[in-house]
Amino acid sequence: MQSKKNIDIVIPSYRLEEKYIIPLIDLPKPEGWSFNYFIVVDNPAVKISPQIESYAATGLVTLLINPYNLGASLSRNRGMEAGTGQWVLFLDDDIRAENELLFHYVNAIERYPEEIGFIGLVKLPPPPTAFAKALLMNGSMMIFGIAEKTPSFSWGATANMMVKRSAVGDIRFSEKYPKFGGGEDVDFFLSVRDKNQCGDYRTLKEAVVCHPWWKEGKPDFVRHFRYGEGNSYLAAFNPQYAYYDFPNTPETLFLMVVVLPVAAIASSSGLVVWITVFGWVVVAEAIATWIQLAKRHASVTVPILYYVLRLKFAYSTGMLMANLRRGRLKGIGERFEFKGQHHRNGFFQFNTYKIVKWVLYIFVLLLLGYLCLR
Structure with missing residues (x-):
């Protein structure tokens, strides 16, 4: 033996x-x-x-x-x-x-x-x-x-x-x-x-x-893009750990690009509003990320915030692009529970970052609606 x-x-x-x-x-x-x-x-x-x-x-x-x-x-x-x-x-x-x-x-x-x-x-x-x-x-x-x-x-x-x-x-x-x-x-x-x-x-x-x-700590975003690509498969292959959440920033921007031609055809003001919202989505991401980091860490410098934002964009864009290449539109908003917990009813998880971001989204939409109606 x-x-x-x-x-x-x-x-x-x-x-x-x-x-x-x-x-x-x-x-x-x-x-x-x-x-x-x-x-x-x-x-x-x-x-x-x-x-x-x-x-x-x-x-x-x-x-x-x-x-x-x-x-x-x-x-x-x-x-x-x-x-x-x-x-x-x-x-x-x-x-x-x-x-x-x-x-x-x-x-x-x-x-x-x-x-x-x-x-x-x-x-x-x-x-x-x-x-x-x-x-x-x-x-x-x-x-x-x-x-x-x-x-x-x-x-x-x-x-x-x-x-x-x-x-x-x-x-x-x-x-x-x-x-x-x-x-x-x-x-x-x-x-x-x-x-x-x-x-x-x-x-x-x-x-x-x-x-x-x-690379001795030098900036490298390709690795995170690849991680996003690879991890886009996890939810598809392990549906017991999959759930749906609010679209992340690259997904939100992609959905906006899809409907942008409709806004342009509808009216010139509609196009201006859409472009304004497009830019605000990026600003909201930066503000929400900064608040999230400030809660967890004593100090967040501008360079660190910049790199964190680019890392998040690289990872999320990798996920989005991999899903689109495979024709998996259902992958937009699909997430994977990395802690190995089954999400039977785990849709749309909230935290400070998401609350701040969506409050900012709603605020700018209400403001633009008010200005358009004046």
């Missing part, structure tokens, strides 16, 4: 940078446990360093080189299927793990063997730029630190998360999501959770890895 003290470590990698990969392979390991590394190289043109090659030659790691760029989903699937360990630890290829990482996971397995998995903590360095601060204030990095916020959660980041193979069964990361998008990790972990009576994953704040800032 195979030992139950067996852990597969799956690391998909496009860059295969030695400065990150070697320390992960060399992590201190608890006695009596077997660790099998499956490094899935998702770039056949990458140059493999001599040390990594020597590790592969001695069987310390298994290198799986994809014939072409398959993306993170298929790469993780390939790594999982190459092993037989009772537990699978997912790590990213650009993280630095604390020395005790594997000891904390082993300790968790021994203490809580009935769990379907564990969510580790992903730490980011102090934000070096206003853009990096905006990422934190926007909540974009929430899942990285979820292990410090709650004892359990419905999914985690593949940068540092472990699952039980028997709980996973035949579930795999879906190929239906965009190769460079997002959402496939949420889909996978929620599917495993649903298969196991919706039992959340236990968080392990002591199992720590450190993740660098992408």
Whole structure:
């Protein structure tokens, strides 16, 4: 009978940078446990360093080189299927793990063997730029630190998360999501959770890895656009977690563009009113976002507000464009419950941000109506 003290470590990698990969392979390991590394190289043109090659030659790691760029989903699937360990630890290829990482996971397995998995903590360095601060204030990095916020959660980041193979069964990361998008990790972990009576994953704040800032914190909105594209699939593929909410700003602007020709044909004043409202929608978004951020944080500078607004626009526009490309008009206003809660009657959720924004919408419409009737 195979030992139950067996852990597969799956690391998909496009860059295969030695400065990150070697320390992960060399992590201190608890006695009596077997660790099998499956490094899935998702770039056949990458140059493999001599040390990594020597590790592969001695069987310390298994290198799986994809014939072409398959993306993170298929790469993780390939790594999982190459092993037989009772537990699978997912790590990213650009993280630095604390020395005790594997000891904390082993300790968790021994203490809580009935769990379907564990969510580790992903730490980011102090934000070096206003853009990096905006990422934190926007909540974009929430899942990285979820292990410090709650004892359990419905999914985690593949940068540092472990699952039980028997709980996973035949579930795999879906190929239906965009190769460079997002959402496939949420889909996978929620599917495993649903298969196991919706039992959340236990968080392990002591199992720590450190993740660098992408591009050293320099502005990058393409990543958030891609996340929006990928996450537009979540509600479609997981309707039990879908609900409808008020249109976000890009959706509102799109709907206004659709009816703009009607306003232009109706009258010249109608066109002026519509253009005024169009601009006010953007202003209302800025005001509502600033109030929301001010409630949560001590100070919000103009650059941070600017970056938060652009991040929100990038993400929401990515969602909208992906839905339109697929002809999913029903995707407009459709949202996904990332906490894994079923929304049987969860339509049109209110918070301060939405209340402020819609009060501003109504105010300008009433004002314009009054001016037009004078």
